[in-house]
Amino acid sequence: xxxxxxxxxxxxxxxxxxxxxxxxxxxxxxxxxxxxxxxxxxxxxxxxxxxxxxxxxxxxxxxxxxxxxxxxxxxxxxxxxxxxxxxxxxxxxxxxxxxxxxxxxxxxxxxxxxxxxxxxxxxxxxxxxxxxxxxxxxxxxxxxxxxxxxxxxxxxxxxxxxxxxxxxxxxxxxxxxxxxxxxxxxxxxxxxxxxxxxxxxxxxxxxxxxxxxxxxxxxxxxxxxxxxxxxxxxxxxxxxxxxxxxxxxxxxxxxxxxxxxxxxxxxxxxxxxxxxxxxxxxxxxxxxxxxxxxxxxxxxxxxxxxxxxxxxxxxxxxxxxxxxxxxxxxxxxxxxxxxxxxxxxxxxxxxxxxxxxxxxxxxxxxxxxxxxxxxxxxxxxxxxxxxxxxxxxxxxxxxxxxxxxxxxxxxxxxxxxxxxxxxxxxxxxxxxxxxxxxxxxxxxxxxxxxxxxxxxxxxxxxxxxxxxxxxxxxxx
Amino acid sequence: xxxxxxxxxxxxxxxxxxxxxxxxxxxxxxxxxxxxxxxxxxxxxxxxxxxxxxxxxxxxxxxxxxxxxxxxxxxxxxxxxxxxxxxxxxxxxxxxxxxxxxxxxxxxxxxxxxxxxxxxxxxxxxxxxxxxxxxxxxxxxxxxxxxxxxxxxxxxxxxxxxxxxxxxxxxxxxxxxxxxxxxxxxxxxxxxxxxxxxxxxxxxxxxxxxxxxxxxxxxxxxxxxxxxxxxxxxxxxxxxxxxxxxxxxxxxxxxxxxxxxxxxxxxxxxxxxxxxxxxxxxxxxxxxxxxxxxxxxxxxxxxxxxxxxxxxxxxxxxxxxxxxxxxxxxxxxxxxxxxxxxxxxxxxxxxxxxxxxxxxxxxxxxxxxxxx
Numbered sequence: 001x002x003x004x005x006x007x008x009x010x011x012x013x014x015x016x017x018x019x020x021x022x023x024x025x026x027x028x029x030x031x032x033x034x035x036x037x038x039x040x041x042x043x044x045x046x047x048x049x050x051x052x053x054x055x056x057x058x059x060x061x062x063x064x065x066x067x068x069x070x071x072x073x074x075x076x077x078x079x080x081x082x083x084x085x086x087x088x089x090x091x092x093x094x095x096x097x098x099x100x101x102x103x104x105x106x107x108x109x110x111x112x113x114x115x116x117x118x119x120x121x122x123x124x125x126x127x128x129x130x131x132x133x134x135x136x137x138x139x140x141x142x143x144x145x146x147x148x149x150x151x152x153x154x155x156x157x158x159x160x161x162x163x164x165x166x167x168x169x170x171x172x173x174x175x176x177x178x179x180x181x182x183x184x185x186x187x188x189x190x191x192x193x194x195x196x197x198x199x200x201x202x203x204x205x206x207x208x209x210x211x212x213x214x215x216x217x218x219x220x221x222x223x224x225x226x227x228x229x230x231x232x233x234x235x236x237x238x239x240x241x242x243x244x245x246x247x248x249x250x251x252x253x254x255x256x257x258x259x260x261x262x263x264x265x266x267x268x269x270x271x272x273x274x275x276x277x278x279x280x281x282x283x284x285x286x287x288x289x290x291x292x293x294x295x296x297x298x299x300x301x302x303x304x305x306x307x308x309x310x311x312x313x314x315x316x317x318x319x320x321x322x323x324x325x326x327x328x329x330x331x332x333x334x335x336x337x338x339x340x341x342x343x344x345x346x347x348x349x350x351x352x353x354x355x356x357x358x359x360x361x362x363x364x365x366x367x368x369x370x371x372x373x374x375x376x377x378x379x380x381x382x383x384x385x386x387x388x389x390x391x392x393x394x395x396x397x398x399x400x401x402x403x404x405x406x407x408x409x410x411x412x413x414x415x416x417x418x419x420x421x422x423x424x425x426x427x428x429x430x431x432x433x434x435x436x437x438x439x440x441x442x443x444x445x446x447x448x449x450x451x452x453x454x455x456x457x458x459x460x461x462x463x464x465x466x467x468x469x470x471x472x473x474x475x476x
Numbered sequence: 477x478x479x480x481x482x483x484x485x486x487x488x489x490x491x492x493x494x495x496x497x498x499x500x501x502x503x504x505x506x507x508x509x510x511x512x513x514x515x516x517x518x519x520x521x522x523x524x525x526x527x528x529x530x531x532x533x534x535x536x537x538x539x540x541x542x543x544x545x546x547x548x549x550x551x552x553x554x555x556x557x558x559x560x561x562x563x564x565x566x567x568x569x570x571x572x573x574x575x576x577x578x579x580x581x582x583x584x585x586x587x588x589x590x591x592x593x594x595x596x597x598x599x600x601x602x603x604x605x606x607x608x609x610x611x612x613x614x615x616x617x618x619x620x621x622x623x624x625x626x627x628x629x630x631x632x633x634x635x636x637x638x639x640x641x642x643x644x645x646x647x648x649x650x651x652x653x654x655x656x657x658x659x660x661x662x663x664x665x666x667x668x669x670x671x672x673x674x675x676x677x678x679x680x681x682x683x684x685x686x687x688x689x690x691x692x693x694x695x696x697x698x699x700x701x702x703x704x705x706x707x708x709x710x711x712x713x714x715x716x717x718x719x720x721x722x723x724x725x726x727x728x729x730x731x732x733x734x735x736x737x738x739x740x741x742x743x744x745x746x747x748x749x750x751x752x753x754x755x756x757x758x759x760x761x762x763x764x765x766x767x768x769x770x771x772x773x774x775x776x777x778x779x780x781x782x783x784x785x786x787x788x789x790x791x792x793x794x795x796x797x798x799x800x801x802x803x804x805x806x807x808x809x810x811x812x813x814x815x816x817x818x819x820x821x822x823x824x825x826x827x828x829x830x831x832x833x834x835x836x837x838x839x840x841x842x843x844x845x846x847x848x
Contacts, residue, residue: 055644056599065552065752078646083551085680088578088627089642090551108752109678183529183733251781252809256822259805263826322829331829349818378814379565382838382845385821409825 045124047102049117052084055091060114062086064106073101077159078184081119084112098159099123157184165190188240253346264406268446271404272454276462278420278436284468292365302340303364305392305417308464310336310356311474313390316457320389322410323448330448339391339408340368342375343398350408351380352388357476392417401439412445413454506714508538508707509721516546516572516583518725521737523643523650524575526593529733532648537593538710539652540703540720543583545660546570547667550578550641554679554751556672561848563667573747576652578641579682582667586658586689588699590706592651599649601627601640608638608655611709615701616694628685629655635688657699658691672847677754744810748780760843764836769793771840773847777811787840794836798827806844813848816841 055062062084069081075095084091103120106112158166158173162185166173169190176193178185250258281304292299313320313336322331339352351371353364374380390411395403396419403416418439425435440462444454464471511519519541526537547559547569555561555571558580564571583589592604605623612621620632629638640653664687690697711718728735740746753776760771772788785806789799805819820841827833 056596056649057601066750085552085577088550088576088640089644090575090577091644092646094646249808252805252815253818253822255809256805256819259801260822260825325828346814346818377565377568380814380817382817382821382841385817386824386834386838410829 045099045122047120047122048097048099050081050096050119050121052093052112052114052116052118054114055086055089059086061111062091062114064108064110064112065090066108067104069101071101071104075099075101075121078157093118095121097121097123158186159184162187162190188242191240257347260409261406263409267407267409267412269404269407269443270446270449270451270454271441271443272451272458273402273439273441274458274462276438276440277425277466278438279434281465281468282420282436292362295362297362297365297369299365300368301420302368302392302394303361304465304468305394306338306340306353306356306364306368307359307361308461308471309338309390309392309415310359311464311471312457312461314357314474315460316453318449318453319413319444319457321412321448322389323412323445327447333389335387335389337387337389339388339411340371341391341393341395342372344375344378346378349375349380349385350388350391351375351384352391354387360475391415396420396438403441405441405443407443407445412449414443416441416443506536506538506710506716507721508540508710508716508719509723510540510703510707511542511725512722513725514542514544514585515725516543516548516570517738517741518734519543519589520548520572520574520741521734522723522725522731523591523652524737524741525731525734526591527643527645527648527650530593530648532593532595532598536598536714537591538707539591539593540707541589541591542585542587542699543589544570545582545584545663546572547580547582548572548574549580550680550682551575551643551750552577552680552752553580553682554675554677554754555748556751556848557670557675557677557679557754558682559667560669560671562671567663567667569663569667571747572741573750574641576641576643576650577680579639579680580668581639581654582659582664583654584659584663586656586660586691586699588655588657588703590653590655594649594651596644596647596649599642599644599651601642601651604651605629605638605640605653607709607713608653608706611705612690612702614709615705616697619690619693627653629653631688631690631693634686636685637688637690655702656687656689657697657702658689661687661689672756674756674758675754676757677752679752679754744780744812748810748812751777751780753778753783756847758847760840762839762843764839771843773844775811775847780811782806782809782811787844789840794840795833798833798837802841811848813845816845816848820845 052062063086064082065085066083067081068083069075069079075081076098077095079095081093081095081101084093099121101119102122105117105119112118157178157180163173165187166176166185171190171193173185176185176189179189180186278301281301285299285301285304289299317332318330320333320336322333323329324331335354336356337352337354338356339350342349342351351374353359353367353371356364359367371380371384374384388408388411391405391408391414393403393405393414393416395405396417399419401418401421403418405414405416407414418441420436420438423435423437424432425437427433440458442454442458464474511522513519522539522541526539530537545567547555547564549555549558549571551574553573555573559571561571563569581587590604590608594600602623605627609621609623609629612619621629621637622633623629627640628636631637637656638653640651642651643649668682668684690702707720708718723730725731725734725738743749756773756775756777758773760769760773762769762771769790772786774784774786774788775782776784785803787799787803794802801823802820805823806816809815809819820837824834824837827837
């Protein structure tokens with residue numbers, strides 16, 4: 001015997017009796033126990049066997065290739081149930097009834113027979129059983145309406161329930177925009193149409209009742225100083241929003257990034273930012289662009305940024321190093337394999353230009369072109385994506401000025417380049433001139449890099465770019 | 477009375493609108509349309525659109541289209557089994573999955589596509605193919621072309637010049653077929669040969685056949701002539717004007733919702749994700765240092781994603797932690813070389829920095845990627 005908790009709402013005190021369950025196993029019979037553990041889904045409708053209808057051309061059997069529904073799913077009339085194939089023809093089987101799928105008679109790749117049951121559908125008791133014949137989908141409208149639809153060449157799909165709702169509200173189905181599958185008209189579409197037509201407040205739904213009581217007090221004339229305050233008026237019309245949350249598993253490349261970024265977080269980052277005057281470089285690039293084009297190469301600013309970084313790394317090799325797992329050894333990498341962050345459909349990919357220390361600016365431009373076209377085609381190879389020692393991220397092509405980039409292990413430094421802006425600056429004579437300004441934000445591993453090193457490297461890199469002729473002196 | 481005048485208004489607006497839009501008006505019996513686009517996805521989207529939106533009770537439709545180089549697989553096929561995906565990517569040849577059944581075909585501008593739209597009740601493939609043969613014979617009486625009971629059209633009783641597929645919906649159906657006029661047979665045979673070994677699946681297999689271009693039989697023939705001849709025969713049989721309406725598959729006003737359909741056909745989920753479940757059981761022959769390692773690989777791929785992955789490596793060849801990390805990340809990942817490349821490159825960042833280890837990892841991953 002089980003005694004349930006009893007609560008009395010009228011009094012302040014709750015009268016709560018303990019939840020006591022006494023199972024006297026000898027007294028309880030097996031059938032009695034079964035009744036207590038009855039399943040919640042109680043069938044109250046009629047189960048109809050939906051048979052596979054004639055495919056045509058004398059075909060008697062087909063192969064089931066895909067199920068669009070599973071047991072327990074609700075279906076509406078005209079919803080797709082499965083895809084079957086017969087002799088080069090793929091056939092979409094749609095439901096004849098509204099109801100719940102109770103049984104699938106075949107698995108994928110089974111042979112299904114015309115005239116034999118395909119699925120069992122439990123039909124709502126209230127709706128009754130539809131006839132065995134194919135349901136003709138002519139809408140319940142006047143003859144002129146029917147012709148109107150032929151003129152448009154469109155079919156109007158709607159379930160019987162939706163048609164009834166339209167008819168009750170004197171709505172022409174042809175004037176309603178369907179948002180369901182195959183442009184089918186759903187109940188929400190009828191409601192939206194009604195709301196637009198009349199602007200009326202529809203029959204109250206639970207949402208409509210949550211109107212803030214403040215509205216009533218606002219109607220009272222307020223003192224002049226209260227005029228500045230504006231309280232938004234709540235909308236009492238229920239809005240048909242059918243958006244649903246979507247949960248997806250994190251897989252593949254995204255999953256690997258989770259691991260990498262979690263490791264990156266363990267690196268103590270420090271940031272250092274500066275402003276670079278690229279006026280001279282902009283001019284230089286304009287002069288060199290046509291020369292590169294003749295050679296069939298697109299020249300952007302990146303090859304200059306990359307070469308300047310490599311020249312800087314020659315002076316400050318610790319920025320091109322790697323710290324081992326136990327932070328016991330620092331490896332100074334001989335090659336400057338400078339990574340370039342690339343925005344692709346997949347996300348942020350970082351291919352690298354190998355051995356920049358022995359490449360000319362033109363060589364780097366050629367290599368960048370190659371990596372960019374492979375990147376956009378989704379065809380970068382593993383060697384392009386591994387072995388990087390230092391990274392530059394040109395986030396400025398998308399926008400922004402300052403950033404706080406995250407170091408990509410096993411590297412120890414990274415630079416994010418903002419967009420180039422035209423800004424007023426003072427020259428040596430104290431005059432204002434038009435300068436092409438770009439901001440750079442560096443992040444470095446504070447375990448082995450100190451602020452001074454980062455600052456000096458940045459200054460050197462900046463000096464190469466602000467005065468490109470100075471790069472000539474140090475080019476190898 | 478109100479309804480009557482409304483109908484009149486619509487007729488007037490139909491006439492006043494641009495001529496191309498008027499093809500919705502009730503032309504009796506039939507309608508012939510031709511696509512101005514050579515994009516396989518746009519053209520397949522037009523087929524979807526007509527199938528979903530047009531009322532074919534009063535008029536049937538013939539749709540004529542050609543595509544720039546593309547491989548088109550059937551609804552229930554496995555692209556890895558059917559074609560050389562590596563070659564497709566290299567040559568920038570598109571891959572599309574159509575909604576009708578049947579086997580894999582190669583399209584280029586030397587191939588013409590014909591789609592016959594009817595109601596479900598009037599679906600009749602033989603009639604359509606006989607129409608095509610009749611048109612060909614009217615154009616060139618000496619051509620030895622005939623329809624087989626597999627719905628192919630053979631030239632000289634040997635060479636396949638046309639393949640067929642069909643799609644049946646609730647109320648409408650379409651039957652489409654190819655016709656080889658002057659396609660690149662060399663590219664055709666190389667892209668339709670799959671290099672992937674050890675695949676086991678219940679996907680519909682293609683039946684390879686020797687093909688020939690009509691151009692080889694009669695060099696005076698062009699695709700335009702064939703399209704014209706078929707349109708003419710269709711017009712005669714449906715008792716309509718021999719008038720071909722040009723349509724632009726990018727026209728959203730004429731075909732509302734077409735851009736969504738075009739986009740869907742290009743998604744990875746449709747092209748690769750709709751592949752029926754399959755398994756791979758193969759052996760990687762990895763040349764490492766002075767020896768060759770035989771590594772057995774077993775994978776199950778469902779919805780285009782790796783469900784199960786087993787790589788039989790020699791013990792301790794990779795640290796066990798690293799091996800399990802690789803398998804853990806591959807599981808659930810797309811069976812796609814690009815996805816796998818970026819995945820393994822990213823994972824390498826958090827591996828111990830050991831050259832030997834890195835070269836083993838790269839070797840194994842390169843070989844795995846070659847399976848995709």
